Amino acid sequence: MTAAAPAGARERQGRAPTPAPVRRLSPAPRPRQVDVALAVAAAGFGVTIALTVLVESSAQLRAPGGVAMFLGNLTGMAGTYLALCMILLVSRLPFVERVVGQDGLLRWHRRLAPWPITLIVLHAVLLTYAYAVASKTGVLHQLSQFISSYSGMLVAIIGFGLLVVVSVVSIHQIRRRLRRETWWAIHLAMYLAFALAFVHEVVLGPSFVGHPLTQALWGAIWAATAGVVLAYRFGLPILRSIRHDLRVHATKVEADGVTSIVFTGKRLEELAISGGQFFEWRFLARGLWWQAHPYTLSARPQAPFVRVTVKAIGDHSSAIARLATGTRVLVEGPYGAFTAHAKRREKVAIIAGGIGVTSARALLEDLGRRSEPVVVMRASTAGDVALESEVRELVEARRGALHVLVGSRQEISVDDTLAVLRDLRRRDIYVSGSESFVQAVVEALAERGLPDDAVHWEVYAL
Ligand SMILES: Cc1cc2nc3c(=O)[nH]c(=O)nc-3n(C[C@H](O)[C@H](O)[C@H](O)COP(=O)(O)OP(=O)(O)OC[C@H]3O[C@@H](n4cnc5c(N)ncnc54)[C@H](O)[C@@H]3O)c2cc1C
Known part of the structure; x- marks a missing residue:
């Protein structure tokens, strides 16, 4: 935005303070840190597998259903560990996001997703079969036994059901038929599914029962992952939005169906942002507050102004051209490696x-x-x-x-x-x-x- 841009926002505008360029660039990406994180994640996977193998004895393996039992435990541990990695990928960890961008994180998340889901489905099938063989009963009877006699198992079955529903809805051909917001709301249930999986895992998993240290370590890893998600997806955006207090200042038609929206904000000189980066914008206006959409800053901030330029293609992008002056905005970001x-x-x-x-x-x-x-x-x-x-x-x-x-x-x-x-x-x-x-x-x-x-x-x- 040139210094004249807010003044040029002719159609609707508030008072125009004098703009001052904000020159702080976003921190440079450090690919080496991502390499280290990947090595740590790979080592963690190795430890997870080792934990499962080490608690297994040859007598357990030789028992009826023993091999299926072992494989069921192994796929469960491996699947939930990969699920943790999948959650971390969408937590927008800044040092990773800076290197691969949000689109890169989502690409990795989507590529990884089939693995934990397949492993967890295998875990459920193998263990049900193994228990049925061990108790000399049918699979359906075994399932009803799980629900009625095993504490923690009902929770696991509910979590498993949620995981299957969300996985099916996330299949590309089904997902693209749904409204993005509908899919997003359903997709959030995955967090609940993994929380329920965690509970049953530490209560029933052979790697944890009688192993308080392993239990505490696993709990700490899950708690840290939840903390990262809460901090970067919720805490930081809320703090940043309160600190900068962005509000709609003016709008200007730029081309057919293309409108620039200028916002005023506080302490924008503190914002470290590079040209090409974007925020997720949530406008606190009727019908818009519940959805956040990505729009790139169409100019470097000029304190107290920032600007986006939006092409109307659907509900959200069309509605924001009609936002009232003074409308409050919550932002998440800045994101993006296109800098x-x-x-x-x-x-x-x-x-x-x-x-x-x-x-x-x-x-x-x-x-x-x-x-x-x-x-x-x-x-x-x-x-x-x-x-x-x-x-x-x-x-x-x-x-x-x-x-x-x-x-x-x-x-x-x-x-x-x-x-x-x-x-x-x-x-x-x-x-x-x-x-x-x-x-x-x-x-x-x-x-x-x-x-x-x-x-x-x-x-x-x-
Ligand atoms: C990194 C990035 C930067 C962008 N920068 C700009 C910009 O500067 N100016 C601009 O006009 N547009 C930009 N867009 C596109 C803009 O986000 C979509 O046009 C807008 O979200 C469409 O929402 P809608 O409700 O109007 O349309 P819909 O009809 O709901 O969606 C149309 C298409 O937009 C995409 N989309 C919808 N909602 C979202 C969402 N919440 N997150 C991501 N994609 C979504 C989907 O591909 C969808 O098929 C950007 C998108 C991304 C990913």
């Missing part, structure tokens, strides 16, 4: 599809004069081009070039888009926009043999 920190080369190319221009615009502010950025703004129609004059000004100040390419994807292909970018191999390439646009461009860049570390992207959907 100047990712840059490995001096020169830069930026390819922004549609509303992807917001991160491109803010990123430009963090680039030095020697970056000579070549920027492509892609839009379907001339009315979709937003923030062009701001981008042009920033590009010219860095001795770069701006290409605005307007036309449908049939009229202007990805090859046409890349054709305007000279000396790509000497540049870091940033791509932002819709999933299909970013995917097509990133694939085309890979086909041209550009190295992975040169290509950075932000997809505007999680």
Whole structure:
């Protein structure tokens, strides 16, 4: 946002204090810390397996159902340990998020998810079978025995039921048919499922019964994981929102269906944020307070102002253009690794599809004069081009070039888009926009043999 932006927010605005640039960048990512965390997680997995193996005797293995019993315990321990890792991935641990971004964390979370779920399902099946064999009874009768005679087992069965429901709902083909908010609410039940799994595990698990030290250690690991989730998903965002006290100040139409919303906030000079990063925004207005959506700052903050620029595509993004001045906002973030920190080369190319221009615009502010950025703004129609004059000004100040390419994807292909970018191999390439646009461009860049570390992207959907 230039200093004039809040004043230029003509349509509805409050009093306009004088803006002051906020220059604190977000901390640089430290990939080495993530490597260490991964090594610790792998070691923890090894210890978990060892705990299960060490409590097993050969006599237990030879007993009727003994092998199934052992495998059932092993899959249970391994599954719940991986579930902990899965929860940690979505806790937004800052030092990991800085390296892989929120989209990277979610990608890992989704890749990992089938493993704990499969292992926990195997655990339930194997143990039911093993107990049925040991008691010389049928599987269904054994299940009813579990519920009526084993303390802690009913809790486990409820947790297991929740896990199965949430897992089915999370299957891509089913999930995409649900409203995102509906899926999100159901998905929260997974936390309850894992809490119930923990309770039955420490009460009944052979690695824990009679092993108070192991029980205490396992409890401490689970408590620490819950603490991390509570701190980073709830505590920190609430504290930050109270501290900065963001409120809607003004709105300005930028293009067809594209509106900038300027907020005022307190102590924004304390905010460490890099161009290209985003917050999850929760507007405390009727019908909006219960959902948080990601929007990128479309300019570096200028205390006391911050700005987002939003393309209306659905309920939330359409409603925020009509927010009343003074509406309070809660934020979670800043998140994202689509920043100047990712840059490995001096020169830069930026390819922004549609509303992807917001991160491109803010990123430009963090680039030095020697970056000579070549920027492509892609839009379907001339009315979709937003923030062009701001981008042009920033590009010219860095001795770069701006290409605005307007036309449908049939009229202007990805090859046409890349054709305007000279000396790509000497540049870091940033791509932002819709999933299909970013995917097509990133694939085309890979086909041209550009190295992975040169290509950075932000997809505007999680
Ligand atoms: C990292 C990131 C940065 C973004 N920055 C901007 C920006 O600067 N300007 C802008 O206009 N848009 C931005 N978006 C996209 C914006 O978040 C969605 O357009 C908006 O959330 C759509 O919500 P809706 O209710 O209006 O539409 P819906 O019809 O509910 O959703 C349309 C699509 O938006 C995505 N979406 C919906 N809700 C969410 C959510 N809570 N979290 C993540 N994705 C969601 C889904 O892919 C969905 O299919 C960004 C998205 C991401 C992930």
